Amino acid sequence: MSSFGFGLITAAVLAIATVGFTMQFAVTNVLNLAYGSVMINSAFVSYYLNVHGVTAWVSLVGGVFTGSVVSWALNRFIFTPFQRRNLAPITVVIVALGVDLVGTFGLQAIVGGGYVSFRQSPGSEYHFLGMILSGLQLVILAICAVVLGLVHWVLKYTRLGKAMRATSANPNLARNSGVKVQRVISTTWLISGALCGLAGTVLxxxxxxxxxxxxxxxxxxxxxxxxxxxPGEPYGAMFGALTIGLATEISAAYFSPQYKEVIAFLALLGMLTFRPYGIFGSEKTN
Amino acid sequence: MSVELSQPGLVLSTTALSAGYDGRAIVSDISIEASPGKVISIVGPNGSGKSTLLKALVGVVRVLDGTVSVGGNDITNLPSEEVAKLGVGYVPQIDDVFPPLTVKENLEIGGYLLRRSEIPDRIAAVVDRFPRLKEMMSRKAGKLSGGERKMLAMGRVLMLSPSVLVLDEPTANLAPMVATQLLEEYVRGFADQGSTVLLVEQRAKSALRISDWTYVLGGGRVVLDGAPKDLQENPLFVESFLGGSSIPK
Known part of the structure; x- marks a missing residue:
């Protein structure tokens, strides 16, 4: 049961990250492989705020802001210019991979290779249903619930959310309906980037x-x-994150934590082989 | 309060228009005019440039030469969202709805430029025109039949009360009876209420029946134009479109 608890936390962080990642892919057709790099850069901004006296939870705002602005800038100054040249989609994926390497190892060059940690106590331990969760982890779960609820509300009930879904389904038709698609895309990068920064920092x-x-x-x-x-299904991303989060942590209890990514990769391979459009996707998405 | 689904029509015209992709013209030297209260149809064989012409009018395809104007305003190469704002509603041949969105959400996106408070009345007016949509408001557009989908596509553009309706093969993939109803009841109906209707149609006979003027495209140019009754007496037109063989591409 304790591995189930770890799985829940992993799933919560992964859900925040995956929803942002899939929103970028759905609305702008960019598979942003630099996402992890933006996450860790945002975490370091939060960390430096924290070590300079800002409390960890307030410094989280710095991470969210960093993720949002950096993601917007990546789209505005790197991905969009490449997309405008009508190159094959794989070109943008390669560019994103390059950005990821530059972002990660550039950060390493600046901050060094050592491990750091937030000046934040994990809080008291809480026991229930056989799980042991720290106060910090309960807050992370609460943040995840609030954020996913907000994402659902935005996508389902707001004008912006409907425009995002319309743009994702058919950008030309959205334009013909009067939607300012470029503005919707920029806003999507700001929101998904905020999720990226948040996920990086809580991770x-x-x-x-x-x-x-x-x-x-x-x-x-x-x-x-x-x-x-x-791919491109925000609700599918929540489901996928929960499944992968639980599967990797529970498997880690039986094998070794080092195999977590291997388990995830096997799940990815299985999905691509048998249902490449995912549980919530359609063949058209594929 | 009654809500009008269309505004008084505006004149849509092109002058010596050339348009295409990557700098290569697909249609050339096209001068056409569509007036309020009239259905103007464009017919021609596959590949003659009909859809490209419509896309150039609404800002989807780049105009390389010549002009497009609506109500006297030059709209050449205006972004699609600006063209929509000026009262030009465009229903493409395919991909004419947002499949993952419900019928209601499709209509809401159709009314994107309206104030939030105006949207419920507009939806009610659209549903009044297409009553079948009423019982499927929460159904995803991707689950609709061809006819229902086309009604939704037309309802979507009517949300903004367009002055000019640009319809690209609205009867494609529809059963003959549904196609006839769509053209005679709805498309003709829009013009009878004062809107300007520009229609590209593969079913030449059906198009002629509801049109006031018809342009015939071949090889990306206007090769014939005239009133339907005159065209039906033109041996080249009859042979090409009402008989079987096609005019040269």
């Missing part, structure tokens, strides 16, 4: 210690969760 807080390359393999979990739920 770093939860793991206790982290360094510049800590999120490098996180992209495997993100891809597995996204493809499990269905």
């Amino acid at each position: 770093a807080m939860n793991t206790g210690v982290f360094e510049a390359t800590s999120a490098q393999l996180y992209i495997v979990l993100l891809l597995a969760a996204m493809f499990l739920g269905g």
